[in-house]
Amino acid sequence: MKQHFSSRAAGARRSAIRELLKLTEQPDIISFGGGLPAPESFPHEELAVIAADLLRNDYRNVLQYGTTEGSRTLRRAMVEWLRPQGIDVTLDELLVTSASQQGLDLLCKAFFDPGDVVFCDLPTYLGAVQAFSLFQADKIGVPLEEDGMDIGVLEEKIREARAAGKKLKGVYVIPDFQNPSGITMSLAKRKALLAVAQREDLLIFEDDPYGHLRFAGEPIPSIFSMDREGRTILLLTFSKVMAAGLRLAVMAARGDLMDALVRVKQPTDLCTSKFTQMLAARYMNEYGLDRHLEDIRPIYREKKEAMIRALEKHMPDEEGLRWTNPDGGLFIWVWLPEGVDAEEMLGRAIEHHVAYVPGSSSYVDGDGKNTMRLSFSLCTPAEIDEGIRRLAKVVAETIAARKVGAAA
């Protein structure tokens, strides 16, 4: 039946890494692989009370179809929550989506014809790469520095792409505690990116799943909040700040951009679940999302600190072996010495009952073989220490074997 595949489906592949990571679901493996929020952060008891009440007393509403734009109650709660954060939006500038991955799908639908260019970090979020790939966008990578995308290289790549006659659409960034690197974009670079986008008439796709999980340092204004021209689309999600299983997110956009997004959402899924929307809205209105965030940030801080301590304690002292130390989010990024292949090493790591995500899958240019992503969100501090101990052993052995190989 393969003769019936669309050209986009013929190109889409199941991720080999994803298949390998399925092995890591065995209980004796300590996995730093999945980018899953800490389950102890889910406000489950409060949601249980609200869910039962909604289903008993508002079932005619919450179990029925809703509007494509999303529940007005939820959007109103979001407008109020976002205002003190410097994000001024009206109800009509918010679109509820069935989680942020759908947001990416919608912006691909609304803005990308095959061959249209999107610029993204090297490395960047794998799910975004997959969404852009499905819509046959031309993904051009720009190196990520310790303070965000290299804006000079971005300008260079823009010139090259224009010279090649390509149609440029936008820049995809995750400014806060980026997936996979944990790196945060500085204020100066956010402003510089916005200036470039204005000059070059590009859109900015600002994906912010982790910004509210900041456990140290001061928040940096979102690009969306500084954009006076309405060329930025902001993606926010409930997955990490409330619960991933709700599959609920909100995207913010102005004017024509929002209009296009609503029009393509309609045939995509008609509407997002009103039940999960009202769960989130009632939780926000009755318990407060900021209060909840204050409760859960220490969970992530403690785990991140445990992982940094474990890395410092267990990892061998090797030239080129280093890692990020983020102020929020779920991820630590590790650079292994040049020439070490983290994809190859994963098999051995799994034999030693520890897992991670090889970084290469997050590079649209096939680079990053010597990098890996460690998620600290799912394990206890004790598991983190033991897992990093196992991983450090594999790293040390891999480096030693390479030296022997090089000498031979």
Place this chain on the structure above:
Amino acid sequence: MKQHFSSRAAGARRSAIRELLKLTEQPDIISFGGGLPAPESFPHEELAVIAADLLRNDYRNVLQYGTTEGSRTLRRAMVEWLRPQGIDVTLDELLVTSASQQGLDLLCKAFFDPGDVVFCDLPTYLGAVQAFSLFQADKIGVPLEEDGMDIGVLEEKIREARAAGKKLKGVYVIPDFQNPSGITMSLAKRKALLAVAQREDLLIFEDDPYGHLRFAGEPIPSIFSMDREGRTILLLTFSKVMAAGLRLAVMAARGDLMDALVRVKQPTDLCTSKFTQMLAARYMNEYGLDRHLEDIRPIYREKKEAMIRALEKHMPDEEGLRWTNPDGGLFIWVWLPEGVDAEEMLGRAIEHHVAYVPGSSSYVDGDGKNTMRLSFSLCTPAEIDEGIRRLAKVVAETIAARKVGAAA
């Protein structure tokens, strides 16, 4: 910002009818417009008990990310439920989707390049038309007869399309109690369609949201169950048999076709909510879906009968004015006398506090101006009688005005 729109988004329009129908949300309007399930059919009390239990005792699972393929518990429950219906599938031949509209989105993604041909009924489901349009498929309409698609015309259209050098992909049908017409495809036509698809190497997209809402007559085997070659994709949904607000559905496909669907679902939304999946699975396992269906079918039968009675009682006796009398589903289809424009008439109907969906939006060839869809699911029998009384008055006046116009 319109210069940034993709060609598909530039083509997508907000439905004028949908905007008009927003007016019908006023409480003094009796609306036969929306295709919404009867809220009294939602098993809300049982769902309330299960939801609270899941969120208290299984929150680490149900509030977390799930697999793209969907919950094994839910798929296992579906496998068991489908077997006595003659639908034999394995777990891996079922894909959970975020409602059936997403199923349509996924099959467009997996199988349609711009210009690829899909054959569909005249009239057919508007949401499917919108999904196919978004992916720039070439929709070729085939007249719907009282027993389903005109297979002779289908064969003719296939020859014409092949002669024109088009790439043919498949046939989209809703065999049971079709949306919008309420018409059911006969067993003979299902077999004939399957034979044509086999001979011409076409896929069949079999959409079955209403088949289980049969309140009279005997079930007819699904095309999927008779297809020995695995070229049929079956879309089932929980929207009408449990609750639309769960946004939950399951699609069945074999081999390569399923593989392509899973690969395109991953970047579409990562996964469907495990919480809503487990709600449905637990409901099926603890209460039984067949028992529930036995409870809710009389609700729809009673309403349909009320609408048929009201139509017979109130509608004027005019040449060409007739309607369907379905054995299930949510819809009755009305043909007005030739020359009466149901789209034009809608404004006057709303003035008289009654609403419907003009049929023309369901015709991919721009035809059907003298048709309308009446949904009997949402109103009480008394409201149905009153609403049809108002509508009949508008119809009679419109026909009379036309005669005067014609005479002048």
